[in-house]
Amino acid sequence: MTPDAGDAVAMTREMAVRIRAWRVEEGLSWRAVARAASGLWGGGHGSNQLYGEDLCVAAAEVLGEDPRKEPWN
Secondary structure: OOOOOOOOOOOOOHHHOOOOOOOOHOOOOOHHHHHHHEEEEEOOOOHHHHHHHHHHHHHHHHOOOOOOOOOOO
């Protein structure tokens, strides 16, 4: 399944955990998160920074976290 940026319903918990690892544990930028997600799940978004930000917001919401607070931002 390709995550739809900003659509927490389309994102599985497994995807959210992977995105959290990229952003929080590995310290990837939004652009790098978008590139990693596009490489893993496809979708053709490449390294679009806004897509990466939307993915992080959706992942945080799936995990019950606030994307505007630590450790996300």
